[in-house]
Amino acid sequence: MMGGLHDDEIAIDLALVRALVDRALPDCAGLPLHPLSASGSTNALFRLGDELLVRLPRQPGGSATIEKEARWLSWVAPHLPVPVPEVVAVGEPDLGYPERWSVVRWIAGDVPSAVQPGAPFDFNRGQLALDLADVITALRSIDVPATALDDPALRWYRGEPLATMDEHTRQGIEACRRIPDLALDLDAVLAAWDDDTAWNRPSDDAAVVPRRPAR
Numbered sequence: 065m066m067g068g069l070h071d072d073e074i075a076i077d078l079a080l081v082r083a084l085v086d087r088a089l090p091d092c093a094g095l096p097l098h099p100l101s102a103s104g105s106t107n108a109l110f111r112l113g114d115e116l117l118v119r120l121p122r123q124p125g126g127s128a129t130i131e132k133e134a135r136w137l138s139w140v141a142p143h144l145p146v147p148v149p150e151v152v153a154v155g156e157p158d159l160g161y162p163e164r165w166s167v168v169r170w171i172a173g174d175v176p177s178a179v180q181p182g183a184p185f186d187f188n189r190g191q192l193a194l195d196l197a198d199v200i201t202a203l204r205s206i207d208v209p210a211t212a213l214d215d216p217a218l219r220w221y222r223g224e225p226l227a228t229m230d231e232h233t234r235q236g237i238e239a240c241r242r243i244p245d246l247a248l249d250l251d252a253v254l255a256a257w258d259d260d261t262a263w264n265r266p267s268d269d270a271a272v273v274p275r276r277p278a279r
Contacts, residue, residue, distance in 0.1 A: 070105075074126075076161070083159050085167075089153055089167065106126070107120060107121055120221065136212070140206070144204045185244070185245045234254070237250055
């Protein structure tokens with residue numbers, strides 16, 4: 065069984081996932097299956113063959129996230145400059161496992177390691193930051209459909225106003241000042257953050273992080 069990260073962790077092991085896949089997706093029954101060492105805190109991850117990934121919620125209630133991904137990932141994907149996981153199947157609770165689970169297309173890539181204070185600047189990390197900025201810019205350019213704005217299931221901590229992350233963001237900016245040779249104007253970053261959070265304050269009615277008005 066995979067190591068538990070939560071007090072209410074659902075028991076998930078290779079035998080269970082193999083049985084779930086073979087029963088729900090008989091065409092995939094012959095594909096090799098193994099757990100990933102870099103698994104998530106929300107979902108347990110299992111590589112299925114060369115092209116697929118099985119994702120199973122670790123906690124009760126995780127079906128809601130699987131359903132949201134199945135509903136919205138295909139809608140968001142055409143608007144972003146990076147590959148977005150394609151949901152190819154959603155499995156139902158079965159064999160004692162209580163949640164819905166998904167199978168998505170595998171996207172090859174590397175998992176960045178944590179940056180240690182005092183470490184020299186890494187060009188590849190700088191490019192990663194630029195790529196991330198491109199994704200955020202693309203996300204903010206999307207016209208959010210009314211069905212998303214009115215969906216209470218999408219109101220979650222990742223959809224709160226930016227100002228709720230003010231303290232953590234300022235701490236992160238100050239931590240960046242300790243990185244040697246960082247080619248980034250952190251005063252400009254802080255000014256941009258102040259500018260954004262000035263108009264985006266917490267509200268009881270906030271369903272998603274709204275797009276900033278065009279300048």
